[in-house]
Amino acid sequence: MDSNYDLVVIGCGAAGLAAAVSYAEAAATQEHRARIAVLERATKENRGGATRWTSSWFRITEDRRLDPNFIGQMEAVSGGRADLDYCRTLEREVPGTLDFLERHGVALIYFKQPFPNRNTGGGLGMPARGGLGIVDGLAAAVDGVNGAEIQYETEAVRLSLSADGGVDGVVVRGRNGMPRTLNSAAVVIAAGGFEGSPEMLARHLGSRGRDLPLVAPTLENNRGDGIRMAIEAGAGTAGQFDMFHGEPADPRSRKPDAVVYAFPYGIVVNRHARRFYDEGKDSFDATFEEFAFEIWCNQEQKAFLIGDQTTLAIEHVDKIILTDQPPLAAATIGELAPLLGVDPTALERTVAEYNAAVGPGRFDAHSRDGKCTRGIDPPKSNWAFPLNSPPFIAWPLTCAITFTFGGIRTDDSARVVTPAGQTIPGLYAAGEVTGLYYRRYPAGTSVLRAATFGRIAGAHAASAKAGARRAARR
Numbered sequence: 001m002d003s004n005y006d007l008v009v010i011g012c013g014a015a016g017l018a019a020a021v022s023y024a025e026a027a028a029t030q031e032h033r034a035r036i037a038v039l040e041r042a043t044k045e046n047r048g049g050a051t052r053w054t055s056s057w058f059r060i061t062e063d064r065r066l067d068p069n070f071i072g073q074m075e076a077v078s079g080g081r082a083d084l085d086y087c088r089t090l091e092r093e094v095p096g097t098l099d100f101l102e103r104h105g106v107a108l109i110y111f112k113q114p115f116p117n118r119n120t121g122g123g124l125g126m127p128a129r130g131g132l133g134i135v136d137g138l139a140a141a142v143d144g145v146n147g148a149e150i151q152y153e154t155e156a157v158r159l160s161l162s163a164d165g166g167v168d169g170v171v172v173r174g175r176n177g178m179p180r181t182l183n184s185a186a187v188v189i190a191a192g193g194f195e196g197s198p199e200m201l202a203r204h205l206g207s208r209g210r211d212l213p214l215v216a217p218t219l220e221n222n223r224g225d226g227i228r229m230a231i232e233a234g235a236g237t238a239g240q241f242d243m244f245h246g247e248p249a250d251p252r253s254r255k256p257d258a259v260v261y262a263f264p265y266g267i268v269v270n271r272h273a274r275r276f277y278d279e280g281k282d283s284f285d286a287t288f289e290e291f292a293f294e295i296w297c298n299q300e301q302k303a304f305l306i307g308d309q310t311t312l313a314i315e316h317v318d319k320i321i322l323t324d325q326p327p328l329a330a331a332t333i334g335e336l337a338p339l340l341g342v343d344p345t346a347l348e349r350t351v352a353e354y355n356a357a358v359g360p361g362r363f364d365a366h367s368r369d370g371k372c373t374r375g376i377d378p379p380k381s382n383w384a385f386p387l388n389s390p391p392f393i394a395w396p397l398t399c400a401i402t403f404t405f406g407g408i409r410t411d412d413s414a415r416v417v418t419p420a421g422q423t424i425p426g427l428y429a430a431g432e433v434t435g436l437y438y439r440r441y442p443a444g445t446s447v448l449r450a451a452t453f454g455r456i457a458g459a460h461a462a463s464a465k466a467g468a469r470r471a472a473r474r
């Protein structure tokens, strides 16, 4: 088997596939045949990492630009620690990324949200088939390139380094377990975060980190290998290693992405039947990460969303309840409590206190209506209506991990840099494997940045190759 490549990409999600396709596209304009290997630890049927399972909401405006509030939000939520040059590059390149995806068979849709109170700049776009559309579309584009291949059930073990400290290949292990080296002047690490590594989760989040369930199954392949390999080669890091993006998910469900976002339209209680979070603090996509983190960090990983028939009657509420399990239901709160394993008297008291505290005003699910509680702690700041329309309903909730925040440090050309900011020749990284977020994740930007910086990495590596060819001809 020929083991010489122009580009080796570690990972077959949005970032890795975008890198491979973008390299091939650039090589075609430079009229050289690109030899590209994309490594995927999973089988072909399970390819695509996190990208495979995401709905892939894009935080974009109607004219296909990144939400103009994004950079300000990143600066604010990270306390000034996020790399704003990286964010500005993302903002500049998002329109090009959307064109790139469409050019390579990924159909996109855009719509005004049924919940315009969302924290995403007014509207949202997404691939018509979610993240799977990106995986299938870009993988087909790779398959269509003469000289490119996706090597399934093949894991990258470590980087091969040249004498000058640059990267000249990847040591891989395939189905037969024997290590072999793929030689390449350029390597893009796009191997996702470390949510699939209980050991790394425990190291960075504390011992309870290893108990976090994954929000989707193939996240188990994202074991922090890319971060480890890059650090071994001298890379710096960025992003908050002891923080992650989690979501409130239904623990009864085996379905990937079985999340329940409807918590602003009811109340949430812990296993002691006590409220612990301002359910109406902001739109669900501004608070779901904080809410899920609170369940994991301070509520013993267990909570319940309690609602009634008014909750279920809210227009489009079904669109934000993605579990395949029906809610538990009972005619009275006292009868609902045993189904949840909580004390009936305590739950009745909590609901009665909440109902009595609901203030006046007009309920409007589609804007921050200011209809709040008075005199209870925690308050409910919006969308407070009394729970008095039986049957009463409840969804059990736990915090499921979606992705980690800490990763490799890169520059705005997706080149991996050392702690001192120097580039490591031949080494690129993109997507979740790179660190960006601190404290909070402004939703709808993770796939966009994966595809964008994957595209940038591929184009930069192709142009470096073209430069080297020109120099060799002189």
Ligand SMILES: Cc1cc2nc3c(=O)[nH]c(=O)nc-3n(C[C@H](O)[C@H](O)[C@H](O)COP(=O)(O)OP(=O)(O)OC[C@H]3O[C@@H](n4cnc5c(N)ncnc54)[C@H](O)[C@@H]3O)c2cc1C
Pocket: 010, 011, 012, 013, 014, 015, 016, 039, 040, 041, 042, 047, 048, 049, 050, 051, 052, 053, 054, 055, 056, 057, 058, 131, 154, 155, 156, 157, 190, 191, 192, 193, 215, 216, 219, 221, 222, 223, 225, 226, 256, 257, 402, 403, 430, 431, 432, 433, 443, 444, 445, 446, 447, 448, 450
């Ligand atoms: C259920 C769910 C919903 C989400 N919703 C959204 C959303 O609406 N909007 C949004 O922007 N983001 C969302 N996200 C986050 C987003 O999907 C990811 O951040 C993004 O897809 C990451 O892309 P990636 O290419 O960096 O990594 P991935 O898509 O995870 O790809 C990593 C790849 O690397 C492979 N790999 C890992 N280690 C190795 C190794 N050693 N050798 C070979 N291969 C390896 C994996 O198998 C995989 O193919 C969601 C995620 C999930 C799981």
